[in-house]
Amino acid sequence: MIKQCLARIAAADPALQAFQLVLDGELPAGSGPLSGIPVALKDNIDVAGVPTSGGSRLYGGRPATQDADVVRKLRAAGAILIGKTRMQELAFGGWGTNAVFGTPRNPYDLAVHRVPGGSSSGSAVAVAARLVRMAIGTDTGGSVRIPAAVCGVVGLKTTLGQIARDGILPLARSLDTVGPMTTSVADAELLYTVLAGHGAGRAGAVAGTPLRIGTLPDAELAGCDPDVLAALARAMQVLRDRGAELREIALDSSFDTLVEKNGVLIASEGWQAHGDRITAHPNLMDPAVLKRFLRGRDLPARDYAAALNEQIGAQERVPKLFGDLDALLTPTVPMPAIPVADVNEDVLPFNRYTRAVNYLGLCALTIPAGLSRAGLPLGVQLIGLADTERRLLEIGQFLEDGLGRLPPPDLSALGLP
Numbered sequence: 001m002i003k004q005c006l007a008r009i010a011a012a013d014p015a016l017q018a019f020q021l022v023l024d025g026e027l028p029a030g031s032g033p034l035s036g037i038p039v040a041l042k043d044n045i046d047v048a049g050v051p052t053s054g055g056s057r058l059y060g061g062r063p064a065t066q067d068a069d070v071v072r073k074l075r076a077a078g079a080i081l082i083g084k085t086r087m088q089e090l091a092f093g094g095w096g097t098n099a100v101f102g103t104p105r106n107p108y109d110l111a112v113h114r115v116p117g118g119s120s121s122g123s124a125v126a127v128a129a130r131l132v133r134m135a136i137g138t139d140t141g142g143s144v145r146i147p148a149a150v151c152g153v154v155g156l157k158t159t160l161g162q163i164a165r166d167g168i169l170p171l172a173r174s175l176d177t178v179g180p181m182t183t184s185v186a187d188a189e190l191l192y193t194v195l196a197g198h199g200a201g202r203a204g205a206v207a208g209t210p211l212r213i214g215t216l217p218d219a220e221l222a223g224c225d226p227d228v229l230a231a232l233a234r235a236m237q238v239l240r241d242r243g244a245e246l247r248e249i250a251l252d253s254s255f256d257t258l259v260e261k262n263g264v265l266i267a268s269e270g271w272q273a274h275g276d277r278i279t280a281h282p283n284l285m286d287p288a289v290l291k292r293f294l295r296g297r298d299l300p301a302r303d304y305a306a307a308l309n310e311q312i313g314a315q316e317r318v319p320k321l322f323g324d325l326d327a328l329l330t331p332t333v334p335m336p337a338i339p340v341a342d343v344n345e346d347v348l349p350f351n352r353y354t355r356a357v358n359y360l361g362l363c364a365l366t367i368p369a370g371l372s373r374a375g376l377p378l379g380v381q382l383i384g385l386a387d388t389e390r391r392l393l394e395i396g397q398f399l400e401d402g403l404g405r406l407p408p409p410d411l412s413a414l415g416l417p
Helices: 002-016 069-076 121-128 145-151 185-196 226-241 255-280 287-297 301-322 355-359 389-403
Strands: 019-022 038-042 080-085 134-139 154-157 177-182 212-215 245-248 327-331 363-371 377-384
Touching (some): 002 019, 019 121, 038 069, 038 121, 080 121, 121 177, 134 145, 134 154, 134 185, 145 154, 145 363, 154 185, 177 185, 185 389, 212 226, 226 245, 226 327, 226 363, 226 377, 226 389, 255 301, 363 389
Parallel strands (some): 038 080, 212 245, 212 327
Antiparallel strands (some): 019 080, 134 177, 154 177, 327 377, 363 377
């Protein structure tokens, strides 16, 4: 399996650019639920003796002194660490572009260089192209779910604290989470269990119990690409066919408002984490990403404190908003992947439905929901209360069974089946 995996990477990655570096795929000493399975790691996760760049020249030469907690768990479960994947610089952005090391190519279009989604861009591309079966990403405002949706794979945003962040380069300490990116819901559950533990998350009584799924009012869907809305409608019908009750919810804050509130925390805490290095070497950074961090530098401390207090209040109101719902169904992103040449770095529309999840302390799962008329992946998102990952995975399995798995991208031009 290792030789096949490395051969596939050698054939495809010069074009796809998913990997920052490839490891030798050394077999672990032990065995476990991931025995012999190659796993890729976002390049903000430490592997002993291997540089962790965070997608930036600010950290590019820093060799890790020890494994991150998630790496130790992967090794103990028998996983093969196959490489470090490319990412948006310092994990701050939703397009997946990287002006420093290069932008991975969305594998569903080999003719046009389209965005892979960010910031866990390389992890999504590697899984979508079947270079690996599983990868690890991090999610501060959508950075697991956005690239997963744009590249047609499953991505789980876990509850803050479910999976340890020791040995992971931070962006925003009040928002950063770790999550699996896989080709199936079953693999996402397997990887989640390894990283979070068997007791993590609350199981949902799905079998034999009618599901109650929240949906968004039309105003929250305004501006979505028609293909995205069609994918959402398909997902809703699958749930109805399985006896689910769909119920429109009333929001006390729009998703667009929560995008902005989340962005304030990311910028401020991102500057706290990286400001000293940025101040010393601003010329080493992508100017677009630098601009986002400078917003955090310029935010008064009292405004940051007020933002944290406001977040606490918003999180306290969420259970009442959800009521007896099992999950809330939304698009994951409002449009399919666009050409890299069309990217406007001053706006981040992919974050529209994802940032609220981090801000409100929730968990979420993105599921592939078909292809656009242009053959590009579409995704839908299930949002649940904190610590309901297992319930989301159960509902996600229902959706996957009804919607079907996406066909893998056609990589025959790269000499691959």
